[in-house]
Amino acid sequence: MITKYITAVSTAFSPFNARTGKTVRNFLALLPPNARSKMAIDVKMFGQAEAEKPASLSLKFKDGKEMPLDLEKMKLKDIQTEVDRHSRTLRRAEELAG
Amino acid sequence: MPPRLRLNALRTTQPRTTHYVCNQCRHASLATTPSAPIEQHSLPAAATAVIARHPPTQPPSYKPPEFRKSQLHRQYQSTLRSSPLILLFQHNNLKATEWSGIRRELTTALHKVDDDLAKSGAGDAGVKVGNGVKLQIVQTGIFASALKVVEFWDPSFAGTTSAQDTTPTPAQALGAKHGLSNDAYLAAKKHAKTQKHGLEPLLSGPLALLTFPDVSPQHLKAALSILSPGLDFPAPKRRVNPGYHAKPVQDGLQKLMLLGARVDGKVFDTQGARWVGSIDGGLGGLRAQLVAMLSGIGAGVTSTLEAAGRSLYFAVEGRRGMLEEEEKAASGLKEGEQKEESPSASSN
Numbered sequence: 001m002i003t004k005y006i007t008a009v010s011t012a013f014s015p016f017n018a019r020t021g022k023t024v025r026n027f028l029a030l031l032p033p034n035a036r037s038k039m040a041i042d043v044k045m046f047g048q049a050e051a052e053k054p055a056s057l058s059l060k061f062k063d064g065k066e067m068p069l070d071l072e073k074m075k076l077k078d079i080q081t082e083v084d085r086h087s088r089t090l091r092r093a094e095e096l097a098g
Numbered sequence: 099m100p101p102r103l104r105l106n107a108l109r110t111t112q113p114r115t116t117h118y119v120c121n122q123c124r125h126a127s128l129a130t131t132p133s134a135p136i137e138q139h140s141l142p143a144a145a146t147a148v149i150a151r152h153p154p155t156q157p158p159s160y161k162p163p164e165f166r167k168s169q170l171h172r173q174y175q176s177t178l179r180s181s182p183l184i185l186l187f188q189h190n191n192l193k194a195t196e197w198s199g200i201r202r203e204l205t206t207a208l209h210k211v212d213d214d215l216a217k218s219g220a221g222d223a224g225v226k227v228g229n230g231v232k233l234q235i236v237q238t239g240i241f242a243s244a245l246k247v248v249e250f251w252d253p254s255f256a257g258t259t260s261a262q263d264t265t266p267t268p269a270q271a272l273g274a275k276h277g278l279s280n281d282a283y284l285a286a287k288k289h290a291k292t293q294k295h296g297l298e299p300l301l302s303g304p305l306a307l308l309t310f311p312d313v314s315p316q317h318l319k320a321a322l323s324i325l326s327p328g329l330d331f332p333a334p335k336r337r338v339n340p341g342y343h344a345k346p347v348q349d350g351l352q353k354l355m356l357l358g359a360r361v362d363g364k365v366f367d368t369q370g371a372r373w374v375g376s377i378d379g380g381l382g383g384l385r386a387q388l389v390a391m392l393s394g395i396g397a398g399v400t401s402t403l404e405a406a407g408r409s410l411y412f413a414v415e416g417r418r419g420m421l422e423e424e425e426k427a428a429s430g431l432k433e434g435e436q437k438e439e440s441p442s443a444s445s446n
Binding site: 018028032036047 | 191
């Protein structure tokens with residue numbers, strides 16, 4: 001996953017919700033080790049009782065685009081595809097700009 | 099050459115591999131008088147039936163024991179059985195310097211708690227829980243499998259070994275009662291389909307465990323104030339502990355997420371873990387509170403039961419007193435009347 005162009009990550013989830021919890025946690029694990037200094041990461045965790053509360057994940061990119069991701073329908077692979085698609089356009093723009 | 103030893107007579111069970119022996123060879127030994135070797139008579143019959151084909155220190159296991167994952171499986175089973183308090187964290191790409199910094203801060207904080215407990219005399223004499231606390235990264239898949247074995251497989255050791263019972267059963271002889279055995283694997287697999295141990299949703303992604311050898315709320319409080327500080331467990335201040343606020347430690351702590359806890363086999367989430375850490379005075383204090391509450395309840399029950407009798411006694415006593423007073427008053431009146439009558443009679 002190309003993470004270079006992400007500037008902010010904001011999530012709210014319950015680790016006890018098997019489906020959405022695993023997706024968000026594995027997404028956070030994909031961020032590189034020096035990511036914290038370059039992007040603002042905001043994580044809010046619900047408890048065991050609120051496992052059924054809807055989870056949310058939204059990203060902000062360098063060009064200002066905000067991408068809220070629907071965790072009910074998307075799995076980690078789909079999220080990676082979405083992020084990569086936008087990041088590749090930004091990368092191309094950056095290469096062309098020189 | 100004909101066989102010198104007549105093994106057919108001594109064999110009690112079916113031989114594993116049946117070699118064909120021709121009639122001549124079968125009865126050829128009858129012509130000679132073989133001297134029976136000494137070993138054949140002294141061995142008990144059962145022992146020849148089951149021969150352990152493995153060393154006692156390495157019984158057969160489901161996966162080959164020389165694999166690293168088999169040894170990790172054993173280690174994780176041992177950790178799960180010996181640590182009544184385990185915190186689960188997710189670690190997102192922490193660097194080695196960050197890990198060493200975090201572990202350093204954790205050990206100093208836990209040693210401080212140990213020293214405080216020793217000074218105040220509240221903890222068990224000489225037992226330093228802080229020395230046994232370990233923050234380790236685990237292989238999530240193998241940990242999940244080990245947890246299934248620990249939760250769902252119960253080796254019933256009672257009733258198998260006794261001093262008199264020296265002849266090993268086939269299962270024992272093959273060393274089936276250990277966590278890596280085929281039995282353990284099959285039992286865990288079967289029960290995992292129907293039962294749940296509650297930690298399943300957490301077992302995904304990079305996992306790290308903080309294991310405590312004893313459930314000690316004071317140590318848990320110190321650990322949480324370092325690893326996942328909050329309003330209830332404040333982090334140490336910069337002036338008090340400048341090492342905690344160094345860049346590697348702070349960067350690393352941002353990448354650690356507390357997921358949940360396993361206390362005495364029960365699953366707690368983040369709030370539950372913080373609740374366990376906030377128990378005042380540790381488990382000793384909790385026990386004292388419980389004793390006080392129970393004795394208070396006992397006093398309450400006895401006083402309630404007594405109250406009925408007591409109130410009846412007081413009611414009866416009061417009534418008796420009233421009756422006595424009335425009698426006195428009545429007798430006093432009568433005397434007064436008599437006295438009045440007699441002087442009047444005497445006057446008349």
